[in-house]
Amino acid sequence: MKLSNKVAFITGGTSGIGLETAKLFRAEGAKVVILGSNAERLKAAGKELGDEALLIQADLRKVSDIELAVEETRAKFGRIDIVFANAGASTVVPLEAVTPEYIEDNLTLNFTGTFFTIQKTAPLIPSGGSIIVTTSFLNTIGMPGLSILAATKAAARSLVRTLGAELAPRGIRVNAISPGAISTPFYGKVGLSEDQLSAVAAGLQEKVALKRFGHAAELAKTVLFLASDDSSYTTGTELVVDGGLTQF
Numbered sequence: 001m002k003l004s005n006k007v008a009f010i011t012g013g014t015s016g017i018g019l020e021t022a023k024l025f026r027a028e029g030a031k032v033v034i035l036g037s038n039a040e041r042l043k044a045a046g047k048e049l050g051d052e053a054l055l056i057q058a059d060l061r062k063v064s065d066i067e068l069a070v071e072e073t074r075a076k077f078g079r080i081d082i083v084f085a086n087a088g089a090s091t092v093v094p095l096e097a098v099t100p101e102y103i104e105d106n107l108t109l110n111f112t113g114t115f116f117t118i119q120k121t122a123p124l125i126p127s128g129g130s131i132i133v134t135t136s137f138l139n140t141i142g143m144p145g146l147s148i149l150a151a152t153k154a155a156a157r158s159l160v161r162t163l164g165a166e167l168a169p170r171g172i173r174v175n176a177i178s179p180g181a182i183s184t185p186f187y188g189k190v191g192l193s194e195d196q197l198s199a200v201a202a203g204l205q206e207k208v209a210l211k212r213f214g215h216a217a218e219l220a221k222t223v224l225f226l227a228s229d230d231s232s233y234t235t236g237t238e239l240v241v242d243g244g245l246t247q248f
């Protein structure tokens, strides 16, 4: 087992990539803590993960919720070996419809939430610990209607370098995972109709060299690599898992 007795703190652990990663981490011997804002999804994820998982309801747009979650984790486990800062969401909004409130909402979850997840967990991470941040293929290619989400993900990519440099002297590695088009509930929440979603999905799939969407489990295996000692000499980087979407 690659993560025996490691404590893993996973935001967005109730769905999609985060939930698949939590399941794989459990199977590899980790104690998992998952965070999500929706109580029902949290409960359903808890059933899949079993009794030993610590489930914490937290809205990552609130720094106080992150602080409480970290404190609950410290009280139960005393340390955090792995942080998967993965939660994220957005809606498709074209240039002319973007408002300051929309920008603020996106930034607060996708960037500020990621930053404070790392800042608040860092004091509990021992030497040898690993932080993984979920970025996006939107760092590399432009898609209409996603200007602000893409900007928050580019900012998250930047954080991985800077915080990786800050935390390296403590023996903590910081890396990003950049998913391509992955089949998760994410797309059902972006505010498009069924017809619009089908058209976007068909267009994306055509651009993917492997001609299919990825599975969350395929991302989880790469997160496991970055979380475990298998990647002990890898820090500051972004691993792309996108079937060739951004490479060819």
Ligand SMILES: NC(=O)c1ccc[n+]([C@@H]2O[C@H](COP(=O)([O-])OP(=O)(O)OC[C@H]3O[C@@H](n4cnc5c(N)ncnc54)[C@H](OP(=O)(O)O)[C@@H]3O)[C@@H](O)[C@H]2O)c1
Pocket: 011, 012, 013, 014, 015, 016, 017, 018, 035, 036, 037, 038, 039, 041, 042, 058, 059, 060, 061, 086, 087, 088, 089, 109, 134, 135, 136, 137, 138, 178, 179, 180, 181, 182, 183, 184, 185, 186, 187, 189
């Ligand atoms: N799927 C893709 O094709 C794709 C591509 C590129 C990047 N990504 C990135 O991958 C990450 C995971 O996405 P996914 O595809 O697995 O989507 P997902 O299935 O929709 O999962 C998103 C997770 O984020 C959590 N979350 C959303 N808002 C939150 C909030 N305010 N506070 C706390 N948690 C919140 C959700 O929990 P609750 O609903 O309970 O709050 C859920 O667990 C995201 O950062 C996304 O941007 C995905």
